[in-house]
Amino acid sequence: MEPKYNPKAIEVKWQKYWAESGLFKVTEDPDKEKYYLLEMFPYPSGKIHMGHVRNYTIGDVVGRYKRMRGFNVLHPMGWDAFGMPAENAAIDNNTHPAKWTYENIDAMRAQLKKLGFSYDWDREIATCTPEYYRWEQWLFLKMAENGMAYRKESFVNWCETCQTVLANEQVEQGLCWRCGETVRQKKLWQWFFRITDYADDLLVHCDQLPGWPDKVTLMQKNWIGKSFGAEIRFAIENSDEAITVFTTRPDTLFGATFMCLAPEHPLVTELAGGTDQESTVAEFVERIALQDRSAKALEGYEKEGVFTGAYCVNPASGRRMPIYTANFALMEYGTGAVMSVPAHDQRDFDFAKKYGLEIVVVVSPGGKA
Structure with a gap:
């Protein structure tokens, strides 16, 4: 040897x-x-x-x-x-x-x-x-024929230098991991797979994976992200349009005192147009477009927003609700609009205190204030 x-x-x-x-x-x-x-x-x-x-x-x-x-x-x-x-x-x-x-x-x-x-x-x-x-092309065509692949406009992380879309993990402190240039939010027509049709099957089989740690299966379930709730329409004042929100807590509707739209929401610039808030909203939207918009990144941001100059009406209470655009509202969750209930949500509470918005208590657990 x-x-x-x-x-x-x-x-x-x-x-x-x-x-x-x-x-x-x-x-x-x-x-x-x-x-x-x-x-x-x-x-x-x-x-x-x-x-x-x-x-x-x-x-x-x-x-x-x-x-x-x-x-x-x-x-x-x-x-x-x-x-x-x-x-x-x-x-x-x-x-x-x-x-x-x-x-x-x-x-x-x-x-x-x-x-x-x-x-x-x-x-x-x-x-x-x-x-x-x-x-791959054959499989894609089969999925398109059966409605499993579809096109829609959506915001992406865009690097102008590399001329490509980046995953959230490829954006490091607002910069492209490859070239180091600033990444911005850009609206593009894209292809999507209708994976939501299989959400129930995926959730059931998470509990049938042999030997998978609980932590990993929980992450998978959270990634699938199935939520139970309702869609509620808020009429926009002096308009024929309405804002539709998805909420898992429709029981708190009477406590909704203001509305928050994602900066990417198509109604933001439309509502602010021609008002005293137009330039302020435009500056805010442009600044947020340069931020990392992943859910993980948002957790570390200070909650901030600006008034669009418009109001909507709470369909339950009739309350006139100011419409804000806020950095914590995500276009890819629900409808991109958040029915804000500051008495019963910490994020909404912090935002309401910061901007002097109304707080109305409607749920009292165990009869306690």
Whole structure:
């Protein structure tokens, strides 16, 4: 035995043997229980980093363990190689996207092979190849035909420099994680999947996942976000229009004293137009458009808003309610409008105290004030 571990000798020897013997090649075998192991596909940015190594090492350990337990393990690798990131990288490097992407795939594949992971490389795919994305297109068309895919306008995190939409996690302190430029809210026509049709099935099966920690299943349920409530219409003063709100507490309707609209709500600029509040509202909307609008980020913001100059009418009490636009109202939750009940909601209470708005108590738990 060698006195010192020599990876260049030992690992090259055994990896060569694994490849030549087809040790990790998998075929159908009815005598073995099947086990499908898939980690996320890496984006071919050029080099493997330690985050990749950590993630794929964990998967490789699971794959080897299952093989030793007698399972027929399918452990493929592929490349998340489609879309704006590849095009932007190609532009930055003055290279055709295909050349840039495939060269990176070659480099990263060689690195993964050096790590000795137990992939069946015959199963390798790249999402930028027509052989792969033709099936994505086919599936999308089937979903569109059955009403599962639809278009609507919605606000997104937009990076003007990268010319792309960013997930909330890709916005760091209001800046694009890739280029460091300011991210703003932009309204775009987008495609959506009607996942809400499956909300009940998803919720039921959260409790049937074997071995999942309670904390994780609770996060999944919160992400699905099913709420029970009612829609209530508030007529806008001197207008034929009304504001529709979704609330899980219609029993507090008599305590609603003001209305808050998301800054992105289409009624905000319409209501403020031609009033003394027009410029103030426009400045507020523009400033909020540059903020991170994720629910998590909003938790840390001071609650603030401005009066639009318009009023609506509480359908239960007849109370004249001022309409504000507020940073804590989210367009993607409910209808983008919040029936504010300051006596029975901490956020609404803080906002009402800050702006001197009326507070009316309508629920008294246990007969106590």
